[in-house]
Amino acid sequence: MVQPGRPAGHQTEPVRAAWDDPLKLVFAGTPEPALPALRAIQASAHDLVAVVTRPDAPAGRGRQAHRSPVATFADELGIEVLSPRRPSEPEFQEHLRALAPDCIPVVAYGALIPRSALDIPKHGWLNLHFSLLPAWRGAAPVQHSLLHGDDITGASVFTIEESLDTGPVYGTVTEQVTAGDTSGDLLARLSLSGAKLLVAVLDAIEAGTAVAVPQPADGVSLAPKISVDDARVRWEEPARAVDRRIRACTPAPGAWTTLGGHRVKLGPVKPVYQPAVIGLKQPAPGELVVSKKHVLVGTGTTALELGEVQAEGKRAMPAADWARGLRLNGGEVLGR
Incomplete structure (x- = not known):
């Protein structure tokens, strides 16, 4: 039963x-x-x-x-x-x-x-x-x-x-x-x-053994369809909230931000609690910090390391390759 x-x-x-x-x-x-x-x-x-x-x-x-x-x-x-x-x-x-x-x-x-x-x-x-x-x-x-x-x-x-x-x-x-x-x-x-x-x-x-039980009145929450705006990353939010938003929108509809007015899709990210350990500074919300192997972005709390990035009309690629292709040096700000 x-x-x-x-x-x-x-x-x-x-x-x-x-x-x-x-x-x-x-x-x-x-x-x-x-x-x-x-x-x-x-x-x-x-x-x-x-x-x-x-x-x-x-x-x-x-x-x-x-x-x-x-x-x-x-x-x-x-x-x-x-x-x-x-x-x-x-x-x-x-x-x-x-x-x-x-x-x-x-x-x-x-x-x-x-x-x-x-x-x-x-x-x-x-x-x-x-x-x-x-x-x-x-x-x-x-x-x-x-x-x-x-x-x-x-x-x-x-x-x-x-x-x-x-x-x-x-x-x-x-x-x-x-x-x-x-x-x-x-x-x-x-x-x-x-x-x-x-x-x-x-x-x-x-x-003949199935029993259906009415749902309780307490604990009701609603889950409407995720809109394109819901999938937009808010870099001023805490790192944990940014991480959750990106994972919730992967693979669909796809979390996104902008750089220079162009939309960029983002794959899952990793928290970086001490950027200095990998020789990088703590960035401000949305600010990029770029090295040969890492691309960090600031949030309302700790930094996050970008994983895969997909520019408009392009295939997804590791963030370091994306940054290298655009010749990003750090200091650029996502979401503007």
Whole structure:
């Protein structure tokens, strides 16, 4: 039985009786982080009959239409793909009723589900959300968890309601946030552990042992989509906050600053508590200090060493190579 609010290590998967019928499932998801859950469901004893994903979208320099990762995976397996522009479309809902799914597991689908669609499957739509609800309800839970300095985060499986991420929770899994984690690192780990949790919840629903618990009223926080301005580095902030912002925005949307009016993307940085140890001075907020092997930048507290830097229209490169190419001598100020 999946215990609500307990980490995966404390869950026991239900024993399936010989007469139990597998759940008929339609999976809803779009980006790469949805694939571990889709693979886990496809490999389970449940019956995956179709996937729902966002329509093909332009991507890359040529802006060619590209299938979503979920659609591409389904195509390879010969699984039917449904790509409505909106889940409210009558034709889509009619097709969904004809498929008659018992449940629709969801991972990062990317569209709001209207009540008329939520009511179609017997066991509803179950969302794998990458936070410990009710913390970080919204589109960017992993980024906000890093941005705000959480030590522990996790994933939750809950029933989708019309309001944002408020439904009762079937189970959770926890994940330690490490000092060097980017949002990409953390999301990769959560997508794997969350996939196991999602299948365990589906197994429990099939066995009739699943219990969903309402979310508490306390501890609610919101995680809206990270904007381009959110990703702009504020060099006057403490070094710890600058570091968190850069890691939270890596790989997307990409932390950035400016130099000479041109935008520069930044990869993860390293703290430098005593620049004098490597023969460099303590810079002011945003000020660059450059040596042959190191590029430091000042913050509201201690200095940070730049890692990879990507100038507009250029490839990412080590900060020392970037500085050498621009013939930076130090004293330049980022963010002006």
